[in-house]
Amino acid sequence: MRILANDGIDPIGKKLLEDAGIEVDTNNIPQEELASKLNAYDGITVRSATKVRKDLIDACPNLKVIGRGGVGMDNIDVEYAKSKGIAVENTPAASSQSVAELVFTHLFNGVRFVYDANRKMPVEGGTNFNGLKKAYAKGVELKGKKIGIIGFGRIGKETAKLALGAGMDVLAFDLYDIPATLPLELSGGVKVDVPVTKVSMDTLLAESDFISLHIPFTEKPVLGAVEFEKVKQGVGIVNCSRGGTIDEAALIAALDSGKVSFAGLDVFDNEPTPLVALLQHPKVSLTPHIGAATNEAQERIGVELANLLIGHLNG
Numbered sequence: 137m138r139i140l141a142n143d144g145i146d147p148i149g150k151k152l153l154e155d156a157g158i159e160v161d162t163n164n165i166p167q168e169e170l171a172s173k174l175n176a177y178d179g180i181t182v183r184s185a186t187k188v189r190k191d192l193i194d195a196c197p198n199l200k201v202i203g204r205g206g207v208g209m210d211n212i213d214v215e216y217a218k219s220k221g222i223a224v225e226n227t228p229a230a231s232s233q234s235v236a237e238l239v240f241t242h243l244f245n246g247v248r249f250v251y252d253a254n255r256k257m258p259v260e261g262g263t264n265f266n267g268l269k270k271a272y273a274k275g276v277e278l279k280g281k282k283i284g285i286i287g288f289g290r291i292g293k294e295t296a297k298l299a300l301g302a303g304m305d306v307l308a309f310d311l312y313d314i315p316a317t318l319p320l321e322l323s324g325g326v327k328v329d330v331p332v333t334k335v336s337m338d339t340l341l342a343e344s345d346f347i348s349l350h351i352p353f354t355e356k357p358v359l360g361a362v363e364f365e366k367v368k369q370g371v372g373i374v375n376c377s378r379g380g381t382i383d384e385a386a387l388i389a390a391l392d393s394g395k396v397s398f399a400g401l402d403v404f405d406n407e408p409t410p411l412v413a414l415l416q417h418p419k420v421s422l423t424p425h426i427g428a429a430t431n432e433a434q435e436r437i438g439v440e441l442a443n444l445l446i447g448h449l450n451g
């Protein structure tokens with residue numbers, strides 16, 4: 137059995153596969169060459185870069201399994217693959233903690249202007265130190281503030297736990313049921329159930345000091361001009377979910393008007409080339425879709441994926 141790990145795989149996951157007698161090729165084959173080369177493999181693992189579309193599936197009748205390291209399956213024609221008898225697996229929970237921590241990286245960064253200081257210190261630090269100090273004098277604490285979480289699934293819940301730990305109130309909106317409390321494990325093994333307030337979208341928009349999105353790709357943005365009209369003055373926005381969930385032009389307008397005080401974005405409409413207006417915006421902090429890019433998440437993804445693939449190929 138042979139697997140092509142086209143977007144890489146954690147070494148521990150690779151070893152698990154090899155120990156199970158499965159050969160693992162970690163060479164990255166360019167997308168345009170895959171149709172002529174992938175049929176030599178029994179399975180492929182991808183992250184978000186490699187696309188496994190209908191035409192590739194049709195070109196590779198030997199393919200038995202497709203593994204996606206991570207959550208979103210937007211880059212795979214899942215139903216078509218399954219209709220051809222190909223198993224499709226992903227690792228939805230492996231990166232939740234890492235993504236939630238990136239949300240807080242953006243939040244702490246946003247309320248203390250770290251993104252802007254990082255841009256200006258190398259240029260103005262020596263000549264305008266006190267001026268910059270003054271510009272960043274109005275930071276705020278997260279403690280005691282309300283965070284509105286849109287999408288209360290795996291990552292939304294992990295984000296809520298961090299928020300509760302930071303002394304924030306959590307307002308949650310989801311299309312489905314939301315638990316009234318979340319179990320929190322503190323150091324020393326102490327467990328507490330902390331309350332979560334389930335609200336309507338309008339209440340979340342009106343009352344949140346910060347809003348974080350944790351929903352899948354949506355055809356129509358969930359935060360657009362109409363929603364930005366309803367938000368609290370000076371709200372901070374974080375999006376570590378999927379491009380397309382925020383209307384980027386409406387966000388820029390809301391940042392320019394001061395309605396939104398800052399935005400921390402890990403995902404964009406047009407990855408990997410976000411709008412220049414976002415890249416250069418003084419109130420926007422950007423990361424290149426790195427929510428799951430931690431050693432811990434990659435190891436969990438690799439191990440989970442390896443076990444799933446072994447189940448299909450050796451089962």
Ligand code: NAD
Nearest residue numbers: 208287288289290291310311350351352376377378427428
């Ligand atoms: P999940 O399926 O566990 O949770 C998503 C939740 O959103 C569900 O509870 C669903 O009911 C809710 N939802 C869907 N549409 C909604 C809407 N319009 N309004 C309100 N709620 C809605 O998913 P998850 O594992 O928590 O992942 C959330 C998002 O994060 C996904 O888009 C995923 O692709 C993304 N993600 C990003 C990174 C990254 O690197 N930035 C890494 C992993 C996952």
